[in-house]
Amino acid sequence: MNEPSNGRTDPALASSGPDVVRGSGDAAVQAADERAAHTRTLNLDTIPAVPIAPDTANVRLGPEIDHACLSLLPLVGVWQGTGTFGNEPGRQEPQFGQRIIISHDGRPFLKYESVIWLLDADGGPGRPAAREVGFWRPQPDGSVELLLAHAEGRIEVFYGQARSLTSWAMSTDATWRTPTAPPVVGSTRLYGITPDGRLAYVEERAHTDIELSPHASAALERLAG
Numbered sequence: 001m002n003e004p005s006n007g008r009t010d011p012a013l014a015s016s017g018p019d020v021v022r023g024s025g026d027a028a029v030q031a032a033d034e035r036a037a038h039t040r041t042l043n044l045d046t047i048p049a050v051p052i053a054p055d056t057a058n059v060r061l062g063p064e065i066d067h068a069c070l071s072l073l074p075l076v077g078v079w080q081g082t083g084t085f086g087n088e089p090g091r092q093e094p095q096f097g098q099r100i101i102i103s104h105d106g107r108p109f110l111k112y113e114s115v116i117w118l119l120d121a122d123g124g125p126g127r128p129a130a131r132e133v134g135f136w137r138p139q140p141d142g143s144v145e146l147l148l149a150h151a152e153g154r155i156e157v158f159y160g161q162a163r164s165l166t167s168w169a170m171s172t173d174a175t176w177r178t179p180t181a182p183p184v185v186g187s188t189r190l191y192g193i194t195p196d197g198r199l200a201y202v203e204e205r206a207h208t209d210i211e212l213s214p215h216a217s218a219a220l221e222r223l224a225g
Contacts, residue, residue, distance in 0.1 A: 055103040055111060058225045063106030068138045072110055074166050075102045075136070075191070077225025079199040082119065083218025086204075094119055096129060098218050100199065102136070110136040112148070146170050146189075153181030158189065167192035183208040187215070197222060 056062025057078050065073060078101050082094030101113045112134045118126040134148035146158035154177050160170035171188040186206040194200050198219045205215040 053105060055105045057101055057103040063104070065104055066106060066108040068108035068140075069104060069110055069136075071138055071142070071162055072136055072144070072168075074193045075168075075199070076104060076110065077102060077199070078223040079220035080223050081198070081218055081220035083216055085216050086202075086214025094123065096216075096218075097125060098220060099223075100220060108138065112136055112146075144168060144170070150181075153178035154184055156187065158187075160189075163190075164192075186212065188212065194219065 053063050057076060059065050059073060059076050065076070069076075078099070080097070080099040082097050084095050096116050096118050098114060098116045101111075103111050105111070112132075114130070114132045116129040116131070118129050120126040131151040132148050134146060137145040137147070139145065143159060143161050146156075146160070148156045148158070150156070154175060156172050156176075157174045158170040159173050160168055163169050168191045169188070170191070172186045175185055175187075177184065184205050185208055188204045189201055191199070191201045198221055200217070200219040202217045203215045204212050206212040
């Protein structure tokens with residue numbers, strides 16, 4: 001029945017419009033299955049590209065990098081390697097794997113994405129861990145803004161500047177957390193390209209009950225760019 005016990009039409013049903021044909025649950029499932037016939041075998045790597053120039057993580061390919069981003073040019077690339085957490089003093093063996101992709105589309109910012117996975121006792125891949133996405137935004141005065149959104153429920157706004165042609169020091173100006181996020185209230189990051197060409201960083205974090213202290217560090221090899 002399409003009417004509740006008070007005899008009035010349910011507004012939710014009325015708003016569905018005259019084109020909706022109501023029937024059994026089996027019919028709805030069948031209809032959804034038919035609509036998905038041409039998409040069920042497709043995934044991220046098989047869907048058509050968007051009708052604009054794609055991002056590139058290689059400054060030699062794709063759109064020309066914006067002049068404003070030249071100070072960040074060494075960061076552009078696909079990087080992967082291992083790292084350690086800083087809250088376990090004396091531990092040297094890698095505890096996580098990480099891939100960072102820093103790309104651009106020709107506009108005056110860089111896109112940033114990081115995926116981390118924990119390593120098992122033998123150094124093999126364990127389970128997925130932290131993910132973050134964001135943007136590096138160079139400014140006319142030489143400063144740099146870094147906006148990061150974390151899957152764990154936190155958004156950070158970093159400000160900083162280059163310390164040299166191949167290193168950048170960043171610290172948070174603001175941090176927003178959801179009620180379920182870890183109680184991180186601030187952090188710093190130092191990124192740099194090592195003499196052997198790796199992307200290295202050190203991150204410190206402060207919690208509501210813990211002063212700023214080492215959180216993680218890694219050195220990543222260049223895979224592309």
